[in-house]
Amino acid sequence: MDITDFYDTFFEEAEELLADMERHLLELDPAAPDTEQLNAIFRAAHSIKGGAGTFGFEILQRTTHLFENLLDHTRRGELRLRPDIVDTFLETKDMLNDQLDAYRNEQAPDQEAYERICQTLKTLALEEIGQALDGGAEPAAPAAAAAADPAPAPAATAPPADSPADQAATSEAPAQDDGTALVVALIGVADKDRELLVEELAQLGEVLERRGDAQRHEVVLSTSVSAEDIEAVMCFIAEADQVEIRPCQSVAGTAPVTGTDSAPESAGDSAGDSAEKAPDAPAPAAEPAPAAPGSDAGSAAAATAAVTTAAAAATTADAGSPPPRQQRKASTKPVKEASSIRVSVDKVDQIINLVGELIITQSMLDQTVSELDAAADPRLLNGMSLLQRNARDLQEAVMSVRMVPMDYVFSRYPRLVRDLASKLDKDVELTTEGESTELDKSLTERIIDPLTHLVRNSLDHGIESPEARLAAGKPATGRLTLSAQHQGGNILIEVIDDGAGLDRERILAKARESGLNVSDAMSDDEVWQLIFAPGFSTAAQVSDVSGRGVGMDVVKRNIQAMGGHVEILSRQGQGTTTRIVLPLTLAILDGMSIRVGEETFILPLSAVLESLQPSRDNLYAMAGDDQVLQVRDEYLPVVAVHSALDVANARTEITETIAVIVQGEGRRYALLVDDLIGQQQVVVKNLETNYRRVPGVSAATILGDGSVALILDIADLHRLDREKKQRRHHDTRGAHLLPESQPLTEDLSA
Amino acid sequence: MNQHTDLAAQAATDLSHREFLVFSLGDEEYAIDILKVQEIRGYENVTRIANAPAFIKGVTNLRGVIVPIVDLRIKFRLERVEYGGQTVVIVVNVGTRVVGIVVDAVSDVMTLAPEQIKPAPEFGVTLSSDYLSGLGSLEDRMLVLVDIDKLLTSDEMALVEHAGDSA
Numbered sequence: 001m002d003i004t005d006f007y008d009t010f011f012e013e014a015e016e017l018l019a020d021m022e023r024h025l026l027e028l029d030p031a032a033p034d035t036e037q038l039n040a041i042f043r044a045a046h047s048i049k050g051g052a053g054t055f056g057f058e059i060l061q062r063t064t065h066l067f068e069n070l071l072d073h074t075r076r077g078e079l080r081l082r083p084d085i086v087d088t089f090l091e092t093k094d095m096l097n098d099q100l101d102a103y104r105n106e107q108a109p110d111q112e113a114y115e116r117i118c119q120t121l122k123t124l125a126l127e128e129i130g131q132a133l134d135g136g137a138e139p140a141a142p143a144a145a146a147a148a149d150p151a152p153a154p155a156a157t158a159p160p161a162d163s164p165a166d167q168a169a170t171s172e173a174p175a176q177d178d179g180t181a182l183v184v185a186l187i188g189v190a191d192k193d194r195e196l197l198v199e200e201l202a203q204l205g206e207v208l209e210r211r212g213d214a215q216r217h218e219v220v221l222s223t224s225v226s227a228e229d230i231e232a233v234m235c236f237i238a239e240a241d242q243v244e245i246r247p248c249q250s251v252a253g254t255a256p257v258t259g260t261d262s263a264p265e266s267a268g269d270s271a272g273d274s275a276e277k278a279p280d281a282p283a284p285a286a287e288p289a290p291a292a293p294g295s296d297a298g299s300a301a302a303a304t305a306a307v308t309t310a311a312a313a314a315t316t317a318d319a320g321s322p323p324p325r326q327q328r329k330a331s332t333k334p335v336k337e338a339s340s341i342r343v344s345v346d347k348v349d350q351i352i353n354l355v356g357e358l359i360i361t362q363s364m365l366d367q368t369v370s371e372l373d374a375a376a377d378p379r380l381l382n383g384m385s386l387l388q389r390n391a392r393d394l395q396e397a398v399m400s401v402r403m404v405p406m407d408y409v410f411s412r413y414p415r416l417v418r419d420l421a422s423k424l425d426k427d428v429e430l431t432t433e434g435e436s437t438e439l440d441k442s443l444t445e446r447i448i449d450p451l452t453h454l455v456r457n458s459l460d461h462g463i464e465s466p467e468a469r470l471a472a473g474k475p476a477t478g479r480l481t482l483s484a485q486h487q488g489g490n491i492l493i494e495v496i497d498d499g500a501g502l503d504r505e506r507i508l509a510k511a512r513e514s515g516l517n518v519s520d521a522m523s524d525d526e527v528w529q530l531i532f533a534p535g536f537s538t539a540a541q542v543s544d545v546s547g548r549g550v551g552m553d554v555v556k557r558n559i560q561a562m563g564g565h566v567e568i569l570s571r572q573g574q575g576t577t578t579r580i581v582l583p584l585t586l587a588i589l590d591g592m593s594i595r596v597g598e599e600t601f602i603l604p605l606s607a608v609l610e611s612l613q614p615s616r617d618n619l620y621a622m623a624g625d626d627q628v629l630q631v632r633d634e635y636l637p638v639v640a641v642h643s644a645l646d647v648a649n650a651r652t653e654i655t656e657t658i659a660v661i662v663q664g665e666g667r668r669y670a671l672l673v674d675d676l677i678g679q680q681q682v683v684v685k686n687l688e689t690n691y692r693r694v695p696g697v698s699a700a701t702i703l704g705d706g707s708v709a710l711i712l713d714i715a716d717l718h719r720l721d722r723e724k725k726q727r728r729h730h731d732t733r734g735a736h737l738l739p740e741s742q743p744l745t746e747d748l749s750a
Numbered sequence: 751m752n753q754h755t756d757l758a759a760q761a762a763t764d765l766s767h768r769e770f771l772v773f774s775l776g777d778e779e780y781a782i783d784i785l786k787v788q789e790i791r792g793y794e795n796v797t798r799i800a801n802a803p804a805f806i807k808g809v810t811n812l813r814g815v816i817v818p819i820v821d822l823r824i825k826f827r828l829e830r831v832e833y834g835g836q837t838v839v840i841v842v843n844v845g846t847r848v849v850g851i852v853v854d855a856v857s858d859v860m861t862l863a864p865e866q867i868k869p870a871p872e873f874g875v876t877l878s879s880d881y882l883s884g885l886g887s888l889e890d891r892m893l894v895l896v897d898i899d900k901l902l903t904s905d906e907m908a909l910v911e912h913a914g915d916s917a
Contacts (some may be wrong), residue, residue, distance in 0.1 A: 692911040
């Protein structure tokens with residue numbers, strides 16, 4: 001069995017732990033840190049260290065080891081937190097992320113960065129704890145503080161590394177130099193697995209004795225590896241409650257002490273938890289036992305000799321016993337985790353696709369059955385309606401698998417805002433609302449970049465410096481709000497700042513400068529839309545963080561690609577709200593099917609406002625072939641599907657068509673179609689998977705008869721129609737009409 | 751030197767094992783690498799795509815996957831383009847994409863030895879020799895070996911969106 005098989009599991013877990021760690025660090029109030037949070041941070045570091053040691057990721061392990069020691073001091077109140085210390089911790093966490101990535105890519109982590117962070121942590125320990133503990137009762141701490149360079153030390157003292165876990169023993173190594181005998185009991189492990197486990201154990205040390213029966217098989221192992229690391233290796237094969245590790249009788253002197261120590265702790269816990277505790281409880285027993293003499297009896301010697309690792313061992317010894325206790329306290333969490341499984345998105349997508357197919361087949365059957373005589377076989381009809389209901393339920397259930405709360409997105413901004421604000425010397429308070437609003441996983445991933453851009457913009461240009469804010473009569477601390485809420489079939493995500501707002505005059509001036517067609521009569525909305533023009537940036541605002549406008553076109557494009565749109569509301573001096581409206585999911589759409597000529601199209605129902613039969617009286621011709629339709633007190637431009645998409649045999653007499661009033665990107669117009677067929681939910685199929693983007697079309701779907709229907713993109717269709725009319729207008733003087741094809745392909749398709 | 755001959759020998763074996771699917775467009779015979787072919791099906795139920803080049807017939811539903819259909823006869827400017835019972839669609843895999851190509855008929859699968867594959871001469875405008883992997887000679891027949899990967903991903907096929915190519 002190859003240990004590398006478990007790398008991925010470790011990487012994923014470590015990543016989650018680091019994300020957890022960051023969340024806790026950010027929530028932490030340096031003035032009055034929450035013990036539970038400190039413990040959680042410590043546990044995360046501790047777990048990563050354990051895993052890194054097991055897999056032989058030496059640098060990662062050493063870094064986490066230093067970090068863990070500091071955290072341990074922190075949670076015991078020996079290191080008083082300050083915002084800058086939290087910053088250092090965050091930096092360390094980033095470094096760990098980098099190292100993890102490096103290992104994942106099978107590269108060596110950045111040595112220089114590693115040394116730098118080690119130095120930073122050591123200096124911190126020296127400055128903070130060294131003083132704080134001078135008169136304290138902790139003899140080992142000064143030694144830790146005096147540590148010049150612990151990294152090479154273990155190399156000198158550790159036994160020749162013959163297994164990855166050996167290197168894990170930075171702290172334990174000196175004390176366990178001669179090897180400790182451990183009894184590893186395998187309880188109720190299948191024969192095959194047992195042999196595997198014993199084989200694994202043999203690699204970690206020398207197997208002295210094997211005893212017991214199949215039910216309880218004990219292996220006496222002479223090893224320098226800590227019980228914890230052994231357990232980490234074992235738990236890949238055996239369940240946690242199948243392995244029990246305790247020191248062998250030869251070191252029994254210390255074992256009972258810790259044994260009784262941990263017993264009462266576990267007594268309070270429910271019996272169901274014993275699975276969790278069993279491996280934990282003995283672990284500290286093994287660890288502190290050999291280390292204790294190092295810090296107690298030999299403290300003077302250790303200090304004078306400046307054996308840094310002894311100090312490290314001492315801190316670990318202290319650290320050793322609390323974590324299991326904490327883990328037990330937080331036992332609700334692991335239990336909760338056990339009720340979820342990690343599944344690759346590909347698998348979920350495959351299920352969704354298959355369910356989509358099922359729905360199509362079901363509606364195909366439904367169509368056939370509906371043509372039958374209803375009285376022919378009532379059982380068939382009953383079965384069909386049952387099938388329909390089950391299929392819908394199944395679809396809904398499957399879709400919900402893909403939904404994740406917006407917290408997944410929002411949780412990354414506290415860090416960004418914190419870092420940026422300090423970089424820009426601004427005071428910003430971030431609030432998030434509606435974190436539990438759910439959104440399709442594929443959308444949450446794609447929304448991150450645009451949202452990050454908007455947040456950066458708000459910080460850089462929206463929110464002013466504290467001085468400027470005070471001068472403007474606003475509180476020095478700016479407010480940035482991220483909110484999410486459902487609205488019909490859409491999700492509304494807003495980035496709200498109470499900063500300076502957009503400068504209408506400056507945007508107009510800049511637009512004129514870059515040759516855009518603008519006028520002072522433009523509405524605010526139209527002016528704000530200008531900042532989405534490619535390459536648009538008001539020069540006075542550019543900084544290294546962002547230049548409002550640079551990339552705003554990308555933001556808009558990304559969001560449109562997701563089937564959404566962006567709106568800006570801004571009041572000068574009062575702030576800007578950027579609103580992103582997105583469909584909840586890309587996989588299913590409520591559509592209205594329409595017929596034009598012999599072709600069927602789907603309109604997104606969300607874009608349809610109403611439909612009506614146009615009459616001559618309400619139609620007005622405008623210059624050229626443009627027409628507007630009066631609907632109540634509004635004049636709406638008219639777009640005929642057949643002309644925009646060159647559909648043959650469509651009704652051309654407007655009064656015979658049906659006008660569907662649609663709205664896209666804030667623009668309303670009347671879409672002329674031949675017939676409305678009906679409303680239906682359709683499974684959205686991407687056209688770009690095998691083809692490319694098609695103007696005026698957002699995606700495709702499969703109809704009940706198995707044929708493909710295109711889903712129209714309301715906003716894009718309007719643009720397409722305008723472009724075509726313009727082109728036709730230009731071509732009226734030319735010999736030929738160029739009604740079809742995109743600019744790039746027209747010369748080739750002719 | 752030794753290594754060189756090894757490589758050459760290896761290349762020769764690889765080549766000698768190449769199999770081609772032969773199809774006809776009008777009176778001409780073309781062939782593509784059989785490994786690119788996913789399946790062969792009839793021409794039916796194609797949904798037209800507006801504003802696309804004429805040789806892109808539209809898209810069809812291939813067991814839940816939307817697949818574009820390209821008519822090579824139009825692309826290669828054949829005079830007679832008819833859709834009948836014989837008209838078939840060869841579904842090919844190009845990279846990660848699935849594309850259907852309309853041809854008049856599929857005749858057979860041929861194995862060509864390396865010496866039967868001649869380099870393609872510089873061609874005219876309709877079919878650039880860039881898209882050919884050679885000419886196969888088979889007794890009195892000549893097969894035009896099409897590099898379907900290159901052809902279908904080329905700019906002029908407009909099947910794949912290229913950078914800076916936004917409509």
